[in-house]
Amino acid sequence: MTIATGQKEARRELQPGSSRLLRNIWEHRADYAYVLPAIVVMLIVIAYPIYYTIELSFFNTPPGLQLRDKNFIGLDNYTAILTSEVFWKVTWNTLIWTLGSTFISFVLGFATALALHRDFIGRGVLRAILIIPWVISAVAASYIWKWIYHSDFGIIGAVLVELGLADRPPNFIDSVGTVLPSLIVVNIWREFPFAMIMMMAGLQTVPDQLLRAAKVDGANAWQRFWHVTFPHLRNVSTVTILLLAVANFNSFIIPWIMTGGGPSNASHIWITHIYELAFGRQRWGVASAYSVLLFLILMTLGYFYVRALGGNERKDGSA
Amino acid sequence: MTRITLGGAVLRGAVSTALVASLMSAPALGAPPVDLSKWSPEYVRSIAGTQDFDTAGDCAKVTPLDYKGRLTFWYQGVFEGDPDLLRQYYKDFFATFRKTYPNIQLEEQALTYNDLLDKFRTALLGNAAPMAVRLQILGGTEFASKGYLQPLKPEDVGYSTEDFWPGALKAVTWDGVTYGIPTNNETMAFIWNADIFKRAGLDPDKPPATWDDVVKYSKQIHDKLGIAGYGLVARKNAGNTPYRFMPQLWAYGGGVFDEATANPTYKQIELDSPQSKAALQASYDMYVRDKSVPVSALTNQQADNQPLFLAGQLGMMISHPSDYNVMLDLQKKATGTDKDKAQTVIDNMRYGLIPTGPDGKRAVVFGGSNIHILKPEYVEGGKVDEPAAKAIICMWTSPEWSLKMAYAGSNPGNLNGFKTKWMKERLDNIKFLDVTTSMLPYGIPFPALPQSPEIMNIIVPDMLQNALTGAMTVDQAADDAAKKVKDLMGGGL
Structure with a gap:
């Protein structure tokens, strides 16, 4: 055996997996050809922007220059972000916004789903009405709520003053203390129907015979819920919470339209702050670094989402 | 002693009438500029309606009326806070432009004050900007300093630098070069x-x-x-x-x-x-x-x-x-x-x-808007139809249209607009116009910085x-x- 032949064989022994993979690809070449256009499109519209954003995050992009005149500054954008006061303020706002909106939307949606799971007259109509906030355009809803909250002429303030419960209309969105909770209420109003629908679908998978058996065994309503219903809903709950969390982390429309992140940055969350950095202040480099950090956080949430989905599928025996 | 014959009198009368008529309809380029040192509501009233302008004729000297081309154009348009009167003038302007230049395929897009800068900046990053743009006064220096705009001065579209407020021209000047033409200027x-x-x-x-x-x-x-x-x-x-x-x-x-x-x-x-x-x-x-x-x-x-x-x-x-x-x-x-x-x-x-x-x-604040032509490399398709762009700029910045497009809320960027019959009509129709024209000399432009x-x-x-x-x-x-x-x-x- 020559040295060259020996090396080849050694390489083959070292890479049994890769040759199997290549053979596999070759055998399924028609399948790959079918998905190739989709992969190419994804590479263009997803992979390249991600790559470019990561690249840009290592550059200084002075607002007085064109983007092509950017200069490499390594990790300075990340350092600047992590040491800036605004970052921590905006991160804190984002956490309150995401956790508050997600948790309350889920609890409210779940409670409503449980209430609507029972049979009563008008259930269908009520379901339809409760879905309205979710199907309404977020932009339209934001403008409507801006007027409802209006600090001088909002309907809530007018009713409170009319009933003698307040001397002057409460300040919902022009105060640093109340603006974020006020926006969270709007977000919950828009999102809880989604949680409701998901949980209603989940409730339909709970086997009736188990509930009846538990009742025969003397379990009260709470025990039936906690020991029978809830375990069946664990996976759909996880998926719902993760989807809500990702959507809330990525929220833009409600805070941007209603307050533009103000007053005094009190309702700036990550996405609105990134938008202002990029398009208002043209700090493309810093905005990209923010986006990369946000991407990592969302990928982590995405990982748990996929895991939760995988758990579902395994339980169903479908994977 | 000079004898005046009937024939001579008729001839002289005809000549002087023709001379006055020709002065009244003189193109903007030949008209004496507005005297800013005399600026007052009375002066504005005294010059209103004193001169006629032939917009199509003036612009034909810049771009022939039968020119065939294509133009993409973004502009800061009317928004919810503007009166209906202004909406109508905007509609009329584009209808008149299409009628005057029937062979220019115009693709215009109106954006609000608050949206225009964001959208325009984003388009520039992707080399997808329009060929011409009308920006708020704040934007001129930013984009000129970054090299996105072509040099453009009033003379390029048939007017004179003296026809515009010096403060307004400062807002479109970077490093001594003029990159745009004011369409309207205002003080509140x-x-x-x-x-x-x-x-x-x-x-x-x-x-x-x-x-x-x-x-x-x-x-x-x-x-x-x-x-x-x-x-x-x-x-x-x-x-x-x-x-x-x-x-x-x-x-x-x-x-x-x-x-x-x-x-x-x-x-x-x-x-x-x-x-x-x-x-x-x-x-x-x-x-x-x-x-x-x-x-x-x-x-x-x-x-x-x-x-x-x-x-x-x-x-x-x-x-x-x-x-x-x-x-x-x-x-x-x-x-x-x-x-x-x-x-x-x-x-x-x-x-x-x-x-x-x-x-x-x-x-x-000495406010207003400017109109600019982009460099081809930043424009969608990599080409700028300059004659088409100059045609619309000539028309918008003409005494007639710079007055009409600013009829209710602003003032004409082209100072000759104050001499038109529409200015006279405007002084009668738009209440309190005197007050805002009186504020013009107090106008301070925003810093001319990117x-x-x-x-x-x-x-x-x-x-x-x-x-x-x-x-x-x-x-x-x-x-x-x-x-x-x-x-x-x-x-x-």
């Missing part, structure tokens, strides 16, 4: 409701003389009537905020830099000066101490103050002459008793000069919000803003 005025003044125990025909008076009057109105006194606006990323706060800042002797001086150098930052802090303190006193202005000022724009004013819930505000027409439009939409209430407000609407500072200094949009749309409103929400003291807010400007000018992250 002080508006008050005489009935509210009367009921609050103030002289209904006398506006506040100083900004300190504005603070006092606002408090008096609020205390006596329980309504908002002055229409403060402090929303971020909204052009309305600097247009209302900067006159106050300059009147107190402050500024972002030295932009309020005759020959600004933009070297020294003045936002943290005692004068600037005094101006900020006045806003703080109205919003926080006296609570005499709309609470919603931090999230509102001027468009939100208009219905407040019409509802008789606001005593004073700074705005355009067009607000009178806006009020008329809004009143038409009102129903029942609201209609009568609105009419009462309109009847009591008064316009005056913007108040002075403690030292008698009066100032107002950083100006960020300073005016973000840093200045942030300063106001930080002080008015109590997030910072007045001193801290001013110092913080000055530091941000310093960092920005230093190219910091």
